[in-house]
Amino acid sequence: MKGVLLVNLGSPDSPTAKDVKPYLDEFLMDERVIDVPKWLRNILVRGIILQTRPKKSAEAYSKIWWEEGSPLIVISERFTEKLREQTQLPVALGMRYGSMTIKNALQELETKGVDEVFLVPLYPHYAMSSYETVVVKTMEVKDEFFTEMKITTLPAFYKNPDYIKVLSESIKKGLKDFEYDHLLFSYHGIPERHIRKSDPTKFHCKIDGSCCHTNSVAHHTCYRHQCYKMTELVKSYLNLPEEKVSLSFQSRLPNDPWLKPYTDFEFERFPKEGKKKLAVVTPAFVADCLETLEEIAMEGQHQFMEAGGETYKHIPCLNDSDAWVSLMAQWIEEWEKEGVLSHD
Template identity: 55%
Template sequence: MKGVLLVNLGSPESPTPQDVKPYLDEFLMDKYVIDVPYLLRALLVRGIILRKRPENSAEAYQKIWTPEGSPLIVLSKKMHEKVKKEAKVPVALAMRYGKPSIETGLQELYDQGVREVLLFPLYPQYAMASTLTILVLAEEIRKKKFPDMTITDVPAFYNQPDYIEALANSMKKHLGNYDYDKLVFSYHGIPERHVRKTDATKKHKKFETDKMCCEVGTPEAEFCYRTHCYETTRLVAEKLQIPKDKYYVTFQSRLAGDKWLEPYTDIVLNNYPKQGIRKVAVVTPAFVTDCLETLEEIAIRANEEFLENGGESFLTIPCLNDDDQWCQVVANWINNWEQNGQWISTTTT
């Protein structure tokens, strides 16, 4: 019997330092997130970061927390329910960090008789700190707990026509008649070395601002997060007929001490008013679900800083969340896989 496990990032159980600390510990101690030797990682995370970060992060979570709980969890569950109604096989939901865990999700499917699992990381673009860590952990759990299960994973869907159409339509709806000077595609940042580490060909070119580092369709582009981000942007802009001078790609959420993908979202946005760009819209396509990085970092903090620096208006475009078209796309992919073993749709935009 076939079944599907949707996997998202995860969230603390509450916006308190006591609950944020173990969540951050699990997240930051992941060797695919902070990719240094264990002892150095433990010293950095548990000896330095976790001394103050839980309190600061808790304050940020408190700004976005809802009566129902964590926005990411609440919205993921809503999306999950819609997909389940349209899917022809059992569908479970799990988080990479926190609850419900990947092991819990696999157990839920196993108890329903599922032995063939379609593992669905809810990340359009591939990165070792998001997609790869899910794939590795799921396989480790399968081998240890469910050896008679098989797992097939959904690869990065950053350029799939159905996804692009759903994203473009959602953006169009939320943009409405908003007359922006610039539409910023802000993607989650990662260290440059992560891109090089996931390139088995070792052919990566130099990273140049505003230029794609790999050619789409080449072996080196298969797991290149940066290329995936630029290609998602190009396809959406093309779909919405947005001129090249009206949109821009940036990267957010960096840590000090490493060279991360540039240009940085906060620096770009804060400099825009000086350049006469005073009305912006920001979309965050690295996430399909609104979370701390989209709701607090962009919708609240970036918004406030942009206005303080002379901006006039700031529009945050929500993630796909439980958008009906997006949920139907996911259900269609699942049903295609159930019927013929191919998860992607043949639909073109």
């Protein structure tokens, strides 16, 4: 019997330092998030970061927490419920980190008789710290606890024409009645070395401004290329003026080169260049979360306005929009019939 496993990032159980600490420990100790030797990761995470970060992160979570719980969890649950109404297959929701585990989700499916799973990492792009770690963790859990299960994974869908249409129409809706002089595509940031590590050719990705636009098998796993490609596709779909659109990367750690340009630097730069009416979209995520709601929608606005900006709008992620749910149901139906699904 076939079934579907949706997996997103995860969340602490509450916006308290007590619950944030174990969540951050699991997240930051992932070798695909902080990719240094385990002994060094242990020192960095447990010896340094977790001594102060849980309190600060808990304060950030408190700003965006909903009455029903974590926005990311609530949105993901709403999406799952809507999806169940549009497919006959069992659908389970798991998180890469936190108490809503992938193991529990697979157990839920197994209890319903599922032995063939369509794994859906809820990330449009391939990155070792998001898409890849979901796939690897799911296969580890499967090999240890569900050895008879067969798992097929949804490919990264950053350039899927139907997804580009849904995303573009959502952005168009968000821009309605908002007069802007610049639209910023702000993507989640990752260290530059992750790009090179994910390059199967070991020579193509140079992050030099040209490699992302030169055809290569490396693009299948190149997060930077995929962000640029998605931006170009949306820009083309909406017929946006070249000079009014750019991309940047948010959320980075100090003392390490991450993908540029940095979003916070752009917030400072735009008003000085006369771009004082800014719209921001965060298409690395399908559901709004701490990074989009606090870092971009709140802190980003504050920083932009302090730098001399006049108006600012954060356009929501797709969340549980009907068009996004319907598209996922369509992909599930295709997989159910064909057994595979490709976005190339």
